[in-house]
Amino acid sequence: MTATQKRGVRVRFAPSPTGFLHVGSVRTALFNWIFAKQNSGKFILRIEDTDKERSKPEYEKNILESLKWLGLDWDEGPSPNGAQNNADDTQNNAEKSQRESASSRRKSAYIGDYGPYRQSERIKIYRNYIERLIGEGRAYRCFCSKEQLESDRQTMLAEGLPPKYGGRCRNIKKEDGEKRMKNGEACVIRFVVPETDVEFNDLVRGNVKFSGELMGDMIIAKSEDEPLYNFAATIDDELMEITHVIRAEEHLSNTPKQIFLQQALNFREIKYAHIPLILNPDRSKMSKRYLESSVNDYRSGGYLPEAMLNFLSLLGWHPKEEKEILGIDEIIKEFDIKRVQKAGAVFNIEKLNWINSQYIKKKTNTELAALLRIFLENKNIDAEDEFVAKVAGAEKERVKTIAELAEAAEFFFKLPDYGPELLTWKNRTAAETKNAINESLKMLDEIPEEKFAREEIGNALQQLIEKTGRGEVLWPIRAALSGQKASPDPLEIMGILGKKETERRLKIAMKKL
């Protein structure tokens, strides 16, 4: 290949819409995105939906939505508007969208000059290359049955040989192949893999070498109109002028296959970077079995996108300095693909929690309130913005996720039921407790409603506290106001709740004693 002319950096994230976006994929997308930003390149989103059985439109939609939520915007790919979540865009619109998809929607549904960006819409393109390879004798029709192949495999395995396709159909003449196919004989298309070595320099792993001898002729398409992954990806990477392929390590052994294809088709060379896998606690590939693995789960679990990106960037990479909380701009500045780790990284939810809590603490109360609202709605709780913001401010120090924040904040909106024993401080009697609340109530009543704020309240209660004791006064108030044994400072709660609600809750407590 001619490395002489420098090409502008173009990277791609190429997910398969066969499930909700996986956090491992997010990290791959993130590294690509960062790489593009660092090199003033383009970040391309390509949907690899050649598997008709498993690919679903709703998964594609989820991928787009998740990327948008994370802020990983793409320069080329399916139109981001396609990710918009129109409430009525579900059931009864299925018909309509089907009609549209046939014509206008398809053509306009992507941005960029290298489209379409959905492999299912590129079938004709692949078909040309398949015909070309067959024409050049570099690909052929294979009529071997699956049963036959399986028994071949077993035989080779039993003999201790590498289980590869032996090339039984390789010498079938092109014309004979065409004829048999037209007569309805089932066949697939295989690529003649050269029996040579391929070597490439991986940006994270250094030199890697594979032997073509061990591979056997690979299937590149089930038929002219049904290309398979390695083939379609190779064609697209060339046509979309991809310069760097950054992907998970599980694709390392696909790389020689793609390089063989590139060489046969006279495509340009591509630089590869295979990043380590994200692992379960038992060090196997991250999966649902152990951990929530889709972005959805974390989004609905109350994790912030910036925390997710920060955490994921630290899985397999680390900046030079000993700094862990990094905004996306800092990550872009510091990131170096050559510094990424070679070994897999266990997904450590504790660390994610900590990072998330750091980002929560940094948010303003107003920002938090907006996020909190969504979670509150699920609990059928609604209130004024100002109030929600104050509540968020009172609780943000003690939560790790927005979901936890909603949980912790609930009592502000709705006093939970509790037993009278909760009200007593240590071994004080009910009468003492009742008295303390009553005294507090009297002090509180002196404060005019508009001055009912934390500092003022503290002053009002000061004498009583000095006389009776902090715990004796404040504990019953806390319990009465929150209905629980852990909460923010009762003085703060009172300020947020306001005079009327505070008095109401204290009186409820009195009745319980």
Place this chain on the structure above:
RNA sequence: GGCCCUGUCGUCUAGUCUGGUCUAGGACACGAGCUUUUCAAGCUCGGUACACGGGUUCGAAUCCCGUCGGGGCUGCCA
């Protein structure tokens, strides 16, 4: 089985290329203490790691060889 990748605290990692400043640094988690009206947060302190075995060298986490461990792939999935 074969091919490929990989191996520093429980976990994420710094250090490895360019041997000494590393009796191995940071972070999360954990434990103790401080603070204290609860729970947190915060602060201080603490324990824990160079997979193993050989070499090379005055000196090895760092270089070489071997062993063992872990993972991925081995699909008419991606």
